[in-house]
Amino acid sequence: MKVSTAQPFQLIYSLYQHEYLGYLFESFVIQLDDKGRLTLQHQNISSKNAPEFASGLDENDYKLIKLMDEIQQEAVVLKFYKKKTKPEDFFLKVYDKERGDKVLQETIEQYLEIRRAKILELLGGKMIFEMGRDGEPAWKQIHWIEEKASVLFHFRRNEDNTHYFPTIKLYGEKLDWQYKGAYLVCSEPGWMVVEDKLISFEKNIDGNKLKPFLNKKFIVIPQKVEETYYQKFVTQLVASFDVYAKGFEINSVKYETQPVINFSELVQASNGTLFDKPSGHSAVQDQEDSKILFKLGFNYGPYQFSYEKQPTASVKLEKQNGSYIFHKVSRNAALETETVNELQKRGLKIQNGRATMSRSQAFNWLNEHSEFLSERGILLKQTDTERKKYFVGESVLEIKVEEGIDWFDIKAIVRFGQFEISFQELRKLINRQKREIKLPNGEVAVIPEAWIKDYAELFAFMEETGDSKVLKLRKHHLSLVQDLHNGNLAQVSMNRKLHKLQGFEEIEDYEVPKGFAGTLRPYQKAGYNWMRFLSEYNFGGCLADDMGLGKTVQTLALLQAQKELISQQASLLIMPTSLIYNWQIEASKFTPELKVLVYTGTGRDKNAEQFANYDLVVTSYGITRIDIDILSSYYFNYVILDESQAIKNPDSLIAKSVNKLKSRHRLILTGTPLENSTFDLWSQMSFINPGLLGTAKYFKNEFQLPIEKKADVEKTRKLNVIIKPFILRRQKSQVAKDLPEKFESVKYSQMTPEQEERYEEVKSHYRNQILDTIEKSGIKKSQLLLLQGLTKLRQIANHPKMVEPDYTGDSGKLEDITYMIESAISEGHKILIFSQFVKHLGLIREYLEDKQIEFAYLDGSTKDRQGQVEKFQENDHIKVFLISLKAGGLGLNLTKADYVFLLDPWWNPAIEEQAVDRAHRIGQKKTVFTYKFITRNSVEEKILALQKNKLKLANELITTEESFIKKLTAEDISELLQ
Structure with missing residues (x-):
């Protein structure tokens, strides 16, 4: 029967008993007559239709309606x-007296009790009714x-039994409720x-304590079970409620509150054994799986009670x-709660007065x-001392670090x-x-x-001395020492000059050598200063x-x-074979006074004595591996590895070989010190x-696995602290103001x-x-043949495969190009790759x-040019981005590339400039x-030389290969084909 919202109505709440779910409420709206009385016209109201009757509802009504919706069957x-x-099938199954689901019944009852409460x-001030049977x-x-x-x-209590019953008072008067x-x-x-009253109770009494007396005056407790009943039931009532006793005594007392933490070991593995040492101290077999159980209690005079919520x-x-005394001890609930909160902070x-931790965490927490604990007066007590008694006093580790001539001396005091x-x-x-x-x-x-965490690296890297109280640490661990000092973990005495290595900007300025024929940019000068400092x-x-950014130039300045x-000793420079010629060119340009020996080739003189006649010996990783016995017989001033990621695998032959070399100093050069894994370092x-990073096993366990598998931020920080003074890395973005807008170099x-x-x-x-044709018919008649041959x-x-598709060998240039592609990508750069040969791009x-x-790709056959550009840019x-010269020389804006x-070299340098300008144009924010x-010893090298000789002519007149060839003399042609 619908209730009209246009006429007066009243919201009521009706209580009824469900066969299985107990007492439930339901919400209704009832139409009122013209005198404001309830009529028989009513309608159920739920959260769905409640807004229709909003004029008669308040905030609590919406809450009540929602709760009542949740308890309907x-x-x-x-x-x-x-x-x-x-529903009837559900209840018959779940509440079957013999085969019903008791656990589910309890879960449902708990769900309903929470909502009933x-x-x-919320029912205060509301109209509440019992529902009729109809x-x-x-x-x-x-x-x-x-x-x-x-x-x-x-x-x-009398001689035979104890009578037990409750009485209820409401408004100070005894309530007749039974x-x-x-x-x-x-x-x-x-x-x-009770009758027409809905009543609640002080102290939130459990209704089950009253339920037995609804239709019973009292309960009789026989004397034979009274002690058990008193202990389990009556003590709880005495503690929480008002009790009137006749036949036994209730003694109410007050004491000071004394918190106490009881702890014991929960051993989950077999017990260990102790083995003594002559010193009187001994290592103990660790129970790696054991945990410590903490139980929080409170002493009140002679009594100790477990933690309870708001007791x-x-x-x-x-x-x-034969008589009983109930000692009722008042609890300081505020102090107990505050103690728990402070411990949790x-x-x-x-939780419920208990906490567990691993053994190491537990004693770390106590320490x-x-x-x-002392300030709060919290006692510590071990409850299982019969097996093993733990020390719970103050643990102290004091460390002093003093700089010696070649080492740091570590002195320490350890006290329990x-x-x-002994520190050792x-x-x-x-x-162990x-x-x-x-x-x-x-x-x-x-x-x-905390000791293990804070001093792990120190313990791993220290070395013993003759004094049991003093250990030593190599000076290259200065960052570790400084980190201990910064963390107030050690007293440190360190030379101020050595301390400066921590802050790279503070390193002193060194003069550039007189024989260096070039100018170092500011950041290159800073790198040179850093290498000079390390050398000292x-x-x-x-x-x-x-x-x-010029690692080669900075290194050559150092060698000069x-x-x-x-x-007067030679230094050894080892690199991939493809880089040797580039080093030769750079050395002749910037350090012409350096006497350089290129120790390569099948005809090399395998005699270490000759090294003394040179300043720099240049060789490859391959030759080093083959000639390690010869190279390791000479004591070099510097051993320098270029592209040092070549030794990232310590088990490789080349890594083992270079570690056999002898030198006063060592230096490595690389744009990618870390390529695939932390272990590369x-x-x-x-x-x-x-020894800087310990053994390989130690490094994997202490750094690689925590950093890579667990993303351990603290381990990452510690590793960075250790290596920071010895790695100098600048990215282009950091030194942009020191760079020209365009930086050009030739890669041989x-x-x-x-x-x-x-x-x-x-x-x-x-x-x-060609020479025959020139001699017989002149240059003009030989131009076509010359063009074919040069092409x-x-x-x-570039690669023989461009001429012979069946060629299966390698190409030196391709190896260099792919290597530099990988290096640039690993550093996050974007690359434009130009060639005038589509086959080369292929x-x-x-x-x-x-x-x-x-990658993106563009040549003459590409249909969607703009799509490829957007793909690369966005x-x-x-x-x-692979681009052919003819298709991409003009009209492209590729500012994302740096x-x-x-x-391959082009006849006209202006065409090269146009290609570079695809990236170097307005909108480009990077250098x-x-x-x-x-390719060395090829026509490419000679074209480069001709470009320089004919630069003015090329810039003004030459636009194509054909026009370039037309300007060649017989001497030029002869030189190209030498």
Whole structure:
């Protein structure tokens, strides 16, 4: 029957008893007559239609309606039974007396009790009715009583038994509630309907304590079970409620509150054994799986009680000569709660008065908070001392670090309470993964976790001396020492000059050597200063500047300084074969006074004595591996590794070989010190400063695994602290103001033997033909043949496969190009790669596809030019754009690129400029680096020389290969084909 919102209506709440779910409420709206009385016209109201009756609802009504929706039988079935079923089938199954689901019944009851309690609290001031048996919602009105009733429990003990019953007072008067049809609507807390009153109770009494007396005057407790009943039940009532007793005594007392933490070991593995040492201390077999159980209690005079939430009192039962005394001890709930909160703030996660931690964490916590526990007067007590008694006093580790001539001296005092322990012994235990030590009094001290964490690297890297109280640490661990000092973990005495290495900006300025024929940019000068400083202290270094920032120039300045200052000894420079010629060119340009020996080739003189006649010996990794016995017989001033990632695998032959070399100083150069894994650092850093990162096993366990598998921020920080003074890395973005807008360099490549053989065959063939033609018919008649021959030679200089598709050998230039592509990508750069040969781009394309490197591509056959440009410009994942000269020389805006690779030289330098300008134009915010790849001893190198000789002519007149060739003289042609 619908209720009209246009007419007066009243919201009511109706209480009824469900066969299985107990007492429930339902909400209704009832139409009022013209005198404001309830009519029989009513309608159920739920959250769905409540807004229709908003004019008659307040905030609490919406809450009540929602709660009542949640306790209706349909809602209960839907929540606790996911399959579609009828409510009657659900209840018959779950509440079957013999085969019903008792656990589910309890879960449902708890769900309903929580909501009943909330509903009853919100019903104040509302119209409440009992529902009639015919479903009439407003059958009998119930009045919600604001005053809370009090309960007094009575116990009368006589010789035979004890009578037990409660009495209830409301408004100060005894309430007659037994045998009156009273019933409990909710038990936790208790709410009772007595006649037409809905009442609640002080102290939130459990309704189940009243339920037995609804139709019973008292309960009889036989004498034979009274002691058990008193202990389990009556003590709880005495502690929480008002009790009137006759026949036994209730003694109410007050004491000071004394918090106490009881702890014991929960051993989950087999017990360990103790083994004594002559010193009186011993390592103890660690129980790696054991945990410590903390139980929080509170002492009140002679009594100790477990933690409870908001306790008012606790009771201890005492029996004397057949009589009973209930000692009711008042509890300081505020102090107990504050104690729990303070412990939880400090990391002791107490739940129900208990907390567990791993053994190492537990004793670390006790050690860290010993001062707090003492100040709060919290006692510590071990409850299982029969097996192993733990030391819980003060643990102290004091460390002093003093700078010696070649080492740091480490002096330390270790104390557990009154006992002093040898620092060397402590270190050995920790390095053996032991975490306990037996003290002379038999107690077992757990080494604080904080010591292991804070001093892990120190313990690993220290070395022994003759003095048991002093250990030593190599000076290249200065960052570790400084970190201890900054963390107030050690007293440090260090030379101020050495301290400056921590802050790179503070390193003093050194003069550039007189024999250096160039100018160092500010950041290059800073790198030179840094290497000079490392040299003074015999530290090894890793110059890891971004590609193109001049690692070669900085290193040559250092080698020139070494020549002028101190050393007549040769230095050894090892690199990939393809870089040797570039180093030769740079050395001749910037350090012409350096005497350089290129120790390569099958005809090399395998005699170490010759090294003394040179300043610099240049060789390859391959030759080093083959000739290690010869090279390791000479004591070099510097051993320098270029592209040092070549030794990142310590088990490789080359890594093992270079570590056999002898030198005063070591230096490595790389743009990518870390390519794939944190472990890449270990071999390289261990080469320049042996022992800096410990053993390979130690590094993997302490750094690689925590950093890579667990993303351990603190381990990352510590690793950075250790290596920071010895790695100098600047990226282009950091030194942009020191760079020109465009940075150009030539990258020389060496042909492979098979490639060189093909080149020489073709060159001989065309040279003879062309020179014959010139002699017989003149230059003009030989131009076409010359163009064909030069084109073929240029293609072979790139890769013989461009001329012979069946060629299976390698190309020196391709190796260099792919290497530099990988290096640039690893550093996050975007690259434009130009070639005038589509076939050459095809070879690069094959390589990129094989390596699964995404790229954009543009040649004359590309239909969607703009799509490829947008793909490169807008997608950060695409780092490479392959472009043919004819298709991409003009009209493209590619400002996202900061590297340009010109794979082959063009006759007209202006065309090269146009290609570079695809990246270097308005909108470009980065410095553009251009690399021109030239194959040594090929026509490419000679074209480069001709370009310089005919630069003015080329700039003004020459636009194509044909026009360039027309300007060549017989001498030019002869030179090209030499």
